[in-house]
Amino acid sequence: MKITIVGTGYVGLVTGTCLADSGNDVTCLDVDEKKVAILRNGSVPFYEPGLEELVERNTKVGRLHFTSDTHEAIAAAEIVFLAVGTPPTATGSADLSALQAAVESIAHDLGEETIVITKSTVPVGTAANIEQRLLQATGRVCQVASNPEFLKEGAAIEDFQRPDRVVVGVRNPEVAEKIRRLYLPFLRTERPFLVMTPESAEMTKYVANSLLATKISFINEVANLCERMEADVDDVRRGIGHDRRIGFSFLFPGVGYGGSCFPKDVQALAAMARERSSEFKILQAVHEANVKQKQVLGKKIEDFFEGNLAGRRIALWGLAFKPRTDDVRDAPSLKLIDTLLAAQMKIRVFDPEAMGNVRELYGSKLEYASSPLDAAADADALAIVTEWGDFRRPDFKALRAVMARHVIFDGRNLFDRSEMLSSGFLYYSIGRSVVDGRSKGDSSG
Numbered sequence: 231m232k233i234t235i236v237g238t239g240y241v242g243l244v245t246g247t248c249l250a251d252s253g254n255d256v257t258c259l260d261v262d263e264k265k266v267a268i269l270r271n272g273s274v275p276f277y278e279p280g281l282e283e284l285v286e287r288n289t290k291v292g293r294l295h296f297t298s299d300t301h302e303a304i305a306a307a308e309i310v311f312l313a314v315g316t317p318p319t320a321t322g323s324a325d326l327s328a329l330q331a332a333v334e335s336i337a338h339d340l341g342e343e344t345i346v347i348t349k350s351t352v353p354v355g356t357a358a359n360i361e362q363r364l365l366q367a368t369g370r371v372c373q374v375a376s377n378p379e380f381l382k383e384g385a386a387i388e389d390f391q392r393p394d395r396v397v398v399g400v401r402n403p404e405v406a407e408k409i410r411r412l413y414l415p416f417l418r419t420e421r422p423f424l425v426m427t428p429e430s431a432e433m434t435k436y437v438a439n440s441l442l443a444t445k446i447s448f449i450n451e452v453a454n455l456c457e458r459m460e461a462d463v464d465d466v467r468r469g470i471g472h473d474r475r476i477g478f479s480f481l482f483p484g485v486g487y488g489g490s491c492f493p494k495d496v497q498a499l500a501a502m503a504r505e506r507s508s509e510f511k512i513l514q515a516v517h518e519a520n521v522k523q524k525q526v527l528g529k530k531i532e533d534f535f536e537g538n539l540a541g542r543r544i545a546l547w548g549l550a551f552k553p554r555t556d557d558v559r560d561a562p563s564l565k566l567i568d569t570l571l572a573a574q575m576k577i578r579v580f581d582p583e584a585m586g587n588v589r590e591l592y593g594s595k596l597e598y599a600s601s602p603l604d605a606a607a608d609a610d611a612l613a614i615v616t617e618w619g620d621f622r623r624p625d626f627k628a629l630r631a632v633m634a635r636h637v638i639f640d641g642r643n644l645f646d647r648s649e650m651l652s653s654g655f656l657y658y659s660i661g662r663s664v665v666d667g668r669s670k671g672d673s674s675g
Contacts, residue, residue, distance in 0.1 A: 231255070231412060234307035236332050238265055238296065240276060240386070240490070240557075241349055241379050242313030247284045248390040250294040252415040257295045259303035269296040277556040277583045280387045304339035309412065311377070312360075313349040322497030323505070324353050333360055337367035345405055347375045351435050351495060353502055357399060357428035375400045375409060376428040378435035383489060384554025395422045399431025436502070439495040440513055445480040446487045447519040453483035453661025454526070463661025464643070483660045485615060485641035486523035488551030488560035493520070524562045527613060527641045528569035530658050534611070534637065539573035543634070545609040547602055548616025548642075549581035549588045556583040562641070563615040564591070571595060580605040582620055603632060610635045617642040626653040636668060 231254050235246035238260040250256040260266050268275055272289060274282045288294035297303050304310060314332050316324040329350055340346070346364065348357055357376045364372040376399035381389045396413050400406045406425045410417075417423055426434075453463040463483050471478035487493070496517050503510035535542060551561035558564060561584075570577055571592075578597040579588065585598055599605035602621060606612050606629055614621060622644050630636055630653065638650070640659045650657035651667040658664055 232306050232308045233257070233412075234259055234303045234310045235313055235349075236260075236303075236310060236336065237313040237315070237350075238262075238269060239313065239315060240278070240383065241381065242311070243269075243274070243285070244278065244281060244381060244386045244390055245311060245313060245349055245379065247281060247288060247294060248387065248416075249412070250288040251284055251391075253293070254412070255293055256288075257297060257303045257307070259297055259300060261298060263298045266296045266298050278386055279384065279554055284387065300335050301339050304336045304344075305341070307341070307344055309345045309347060309408075310336060310340070311347050311349045316350050316352055316494075318494040318497055321501055322494075323501035324351070324494070324498045326352065326356065329356070330363070333363050334367065337364055340364070340368065340372060342370065343373075345373045345375060345408065347377045347409070348432075349377055349379055351378065351439075351491070351498075352376075352432055353498065354429050354432045354436075356432060373400075373402055373405050374428070375405055376431035377409065378431055380435075380438065383557055384552060391416055392419065393417075393421055395424055397424045397426070397431050397434050399426055399428035401428065436495050436499040439491050440499050440516070442480050443487055443492040443496050443520070444512065444516045446484075446492075447516045447523070449481045449483050450486065450523045450526075450660070451519055454523075456661040457663070460663065462663070466661075483643060484523075484617075485527050485562040485566070485660070486520045488562055489557055490559045493517075493560045496520075524565040525569070526660065527562075527615070527639055528566050530639055531570070531611060531613065532573070534639075534658070539570065539575045541574065541576070542610045543576040543578065543608055544570060545599075545605040545607075545612045545633075546577055546579040547581075547605060547612065547614045547621050548618055549579060550584040550616050550618075553616055553618045554583075556581075556587055558584050558587045558591070561615075563588075566613065566615060566641075567592065567596070578605045578607075578609065581616065582618055603628060607632045608634050611637040611639060613639040613641065614644060615641050617644060626655070630654055 233249050233254050233256045235242045235258045238258045246256045246258045265275055272286045274285055312332055314328040319325045357374045361374045378397055398409050410423050456463040467481050470476050471481055496513050500510045500513040549558055549563045551557055578599050580599040580602050636654055637656045643659045647665045650665045654667045656666050656668055
């Protein structure tokens with residue numbers, strides 16, 4: 231099929247590349263000519279494992295194209311995916327200005343049989359609104375469907391090519407069948423193709439992300455309580471996770487969720503409820519708990535140093551909001567950095583992929599290390615914010631040798647407490663009791 235993707239951000243580029251890799255002729259359209267030039271040269275403007283190789287391969291064989299010419303991209307397309315950003319407004323609702331502009335820009339080039347599909351995360355009723363806009367612009371009824379994405383950053387290629395399910399919101403069975411044929415290569419393991427109304431599909435996306443965010447905030451609240459009750463959150467997590475009704479997914483305590491989806495989608499669903507005079511109290515609590523959780527690690531550090539942070543040096547491992555991405559949007563690391571900078575601490579950071587994005591935000595306010603061990607040199611403490619695999623098995627003897635003080639604040643519970651005891655560290659984690667492995671003669675505390 232001839233497919234056009236409007237928007238070459240995270241969702242648009244992954245969608246377009248995977249559809250091209252399954253044999254379709256895909257054109258990715260973006261108004262940002264600099265980004266188009268980068269993509270034409272075979273580079274990807276963000277990090278996602280495996281994506282650059284797929285882009286390069288499909289570009290070389292002529293199945294994947296990039297352009298800023300709307301007429302060129304739209305006129306011959308059988309299906310047009312809208313994959314532009316829908317960031318939150320000040321009230322938490324989704325900003326649809328970029329989506330509306332995209333609809334206006336493509337309207338007059340749409341073929342009579344072309345199907346328009348929203349891939350962006352949009353409020354309930356958006357597909358119906360697009361139908362009306364296209365009717366006004368073209369004078370005819372255009373087929374508009376909703377096809378929400380469920381891609382995890384760091385595993386997006388796998389998620390697209392081997393989905394748990396494909397959700398499609400349509401009003402016309404023939405449109406549903408055409409979209410099903412498009413997705414057939416990815417449904418060979420009997421994954422379900424779920425057809426519903428556009429409104430239900432739009433709601434499904436928000437509910438899925440909000441429920442996952444709720445699990446994260448819930449276990450974080452449990453972890454905070456465990457610390458005050460001499461319980462171990464790891465034991466509690468195992469105790470509940472083996473219940474098949476609960477499971478283990480998203481029940482790992484930490485320093486809060488970030489990224490481009492959970493924060494905005496939780497707020498957007500709550501905003502939709504408010505607009506319809508329905509207060510979604512659970513989601514309000516989820517959001518508030520997450521905001522508070524991002525302050526937990528900073529509070530532990532401040533308490534340890536008794537508020538005397540000025541001039542002290544701290545190493546920070548992990549900047550991206552999760553491993554296997556360079557995305558720092560709403561990342562817990564940024565809240566911690568802001569807190570420590572305000573207290574005049576010296577911060578030396580390391581992340582395998584996100585250093586460039588953080589440097590753009592903070593410049594010379596931070597020091598940038600070449601490795602985890604380099605970051606820890608002469609540090610009064612080490613804080614871990616992202617659970618990169620690079621951090622899970624450090625050389626503790628070497629780490630102890632380079633640090634000025636042997637104190638670790640682990641915001642992702644990467645290390646075994648008994649190992650910290652034998653390795654000679656004062657170790658703080660989330661939802662577990664403090665371990666002090668320092669010898670009596672150790673002056674590092």
